[in-house]
Structure formats: structure tokens, C-alpha cells
Amino acid sequence: MANSIKVRAKVKGGVATVKCLISHPMETGLRKDKKTGEKIPAHFIQEVNCEHNGKNVLNSQWNGSISRNPFLSFSFKGAKAGDALKVSWVDNKGESDSIEEALK
Amino acid sequence: MNQNRRFLLKGTLAASAAGVAISAGLLTPKTVMAAWSKAAFEAADVNSALTAAMGSADHSESGDVKLKAPDIAENGAVVPITVSSSIAGVESIGILVSSNAQPLTATFNLGPNTEADVSTRIKMGKTADVIAVVKANGKLYSAKKQVKVTIGGCGG
Numbered sequence: 001m002a003n004s005i006k007v008r009a010k011v012k013g014g015v016a017t018v019k020c021l022i023s024h025p026m027e028t029g030l031r032k033d034k035k036t037g038e039k040i041p042a043h044f045i046q047e048v049n050c051e052h053n054g055k056n057v058l059n060s061q062w063n064g065s066i067s068r069n070p071f072l073s074f075s076f077k078g079a080k081a082g083d084a085l086k087v088s089w090v091d092n093k094g095e096s097d098s099i100e101e102a103l104k
Numbered sequence: 105m106n107q108n109r110r111f112l113l114k115g116t117l118a119a120s121a122a123g124v125a126i127s128a129g130l131l132t133p134k135t136v137m138a139a140w141s142k143a144a145f146e147a148a149d150v151n152s153a154l155t156a157a158m159g160s161a162d163h164s165e166s167g168d169v170k171l172k173a174p175d176i177a178e179n180g181a182v183v184p185i186t187v188s189s190s191i192a193g194v195e196s197i198g199i200l201v202s203s204n205a206q207p208l209t210a211t212f213n214l215g216p217n218t219e220a221d222v223s224t225r226i227k228m229g230k231t232a233d234v235i236a237v238v239k240a241n242g243k244l245y246s247a248k249k250q251v252k253v254t255i256g257g258c259g260g
Contacts, residue, residue, distance in 0.1 A: 015219070026227075028227075030205055046140040047140055052215075052217075055215065056215050057214075057215040057217060057218045058212060058213070058214060058215060058218055058222075059212075059213040060210060060211065060212040060213065060222075061140050061141065061145070061210065061211045061213075062209070062210045063145045063206055063208055063209050063210065064206070064227075065201065065204055065206065065209040065226055065227045065228075066209060066210055066224060066225070066226055066227070067181060067182045067183070067224075067225040067226060067227050068181065068182075070224065070225065071184075071223070071224055071225045072222070072223070072224050073222065073223040073224070074212070074218060074219070074221065074222045074223070075218070075219045075221055076215065076217045076218040076219060077217045077218075077219065078217045
């Protein structure tokens with residue numbers, strides 16, 4: 001699951017605005033397969049963590065009711081261009097991915 | 105194989121591992137608290153989900169919590185939601201959908217420098233109230249908005 005995260009992070013006046021897109025099926029586990037009538041097993045991201053220069057800025061926990069290919073946007077203060085930003089996620093099957101970007 | 109038993113075993117192992125980590129001082133209690141809350145996310149109604157996620161279901165509607173959501177969502181699978189707040193010292197933000205089988209959709213724990221302004225996209229089964237809950241200084245503030253859904257996003 002490499003490169004499942006796309007990050008755009010911009011700094012303006014010390015405030016960084018981060019936008020992330022993650023490619024993930026986000027299957028709730030409640031949906032049924034139309035052909036077989038069986039439930040499709042749950043497969044969704046449970047945790048997304050964002051770090052700025054190694055310090056946690058956002059820890060978010062998700063349910064299966066977040067849309068497929070989730071989008072997340074947030075902002076934090078005290079940022080400057082070139083700072084390191086790390087975004088990582090873990091899903092209910094234990095799969096995970098992370099990306100490190102420099103703020104622009 | 106008995107799946108429940110597997111799960112229970114794993115859960116117990118994980119819990120005891122976390123306990124060891126705390127006593128060894130490896131993890132601060134805050135990081136442990138951040139583990140995915142099964143009770144909160146699998147709760148079937150808004151109040152029990154809130155109690156499990158934020159410690160209380162007692163929330164008051166406040167004009168300082170802004171919930172941006174469409175009036176009509178043509179596609180329930182992708183409903184853009186923005187929650188922001190002008191209250192100082194916001195610790196966490198929760199998004200709930202009243203009619204979904206599992207109302208609690210997401211929680212966001214903010215760092216000290218993080219602004220109380222998050223956006224994401226959620227799924228909604230049918231027309232329902234979207235509730236944004238903001239925790240600041242130990243109290244819960246909320247905002248509510250009805251979103252009409254023309255095509256549901258959960259199955260179909």
C-alpha cells in the first residue's frame with residue numbers, strides 16, 4: 001500500500017493548511033454484496049495521525065462511515081516552510097501507510 | 105475458527121502490552137487514550153457513542169460551533185463536512201450522524217497548536233441530522249444540521 005496518501009501542505013502567515021487524500025476502500029462491513037447476498041467484510045481506516053516536526057498535531061479516529069478515498073483537511077499554527085510533516089494511517093486489518101513531506 | 109475468541113485473545117494481549125508500556129513509562133496516558141475506541145464507534149445511538157468517545161453525553165448547542173454541510177446531498181456516499189469553532193482551548197471534535205447504524209463517524213484530537221477547523225467527507229444512509237460536537241475545557245458544545253440525502257451511501 002505504498003503511496004496511498006497524497007498531501008498538500010501550504011504555510012501562510014505561520015499557519016499551515018494541510019489537505020490529505022488517502023486511497024482506501026473504507027468498507028463498513030454492513031454492506032451486502034448484491035450478487036451473493038453476503039456481507040462484505042469491514043475494511044476501513046481507524047486512525048490517522050499527523051505530526052509536525054515530530055510533534056503530534058492531529059490524532060483522528062474514524063469509523064467505516066467516512067467516505068471511500070477519504071479526504072481530510074486541517075490547519076495548525078507555528079509552522080514555517082521546510083518543516084517536516086508526517087501523515088500516517090492504520091486500518092482495521094492492521095495495514096498502514098505513512099508519508100513525510102516538507103511544508104511549502 | 106471461532107473469530108470472537110481470536111479477537112478476545114488479541115484484545116487481551118494488546119491491553120496487557122499497553123499496561124506494561126505504561127508502567128515502563130514508554131507511553132504517556134494520552135497516547136494510550138488515543139487507541140481506537142471500539143465501544144464508541146460501535147455504539148448504536150448518539151448518546152452512548154458520545155459517552156464512550158468524550159466521557160459525557162451532556163452537550164449544549166452553541167453558536168460558536170460551526171458545522172458546514174450541504175442542505176441536500178445528492179450522493180450520500182460523499183457528504184462534505186466542515187466543523188470549526190471559535191471557542192478557545194478545543195481539545196477534540198466529533199462528527200456524528202443520527203440515523204447511521206453506528207452514529208459516531210469520526211473524532212479528531214487536536215494538538216495545542218492545531219486550529220479547531222477540520223474537514224472531511226462522510227457517508228450517510230438517509231436524510232438525517234449531522235451533529236458536530238466540540239470538547240473544550242471539559243465541556244461539550246454542539247451544532248446540528250439536517251442533511252437531505254437523495255441517494256443513500258450505505259449499500260443500496
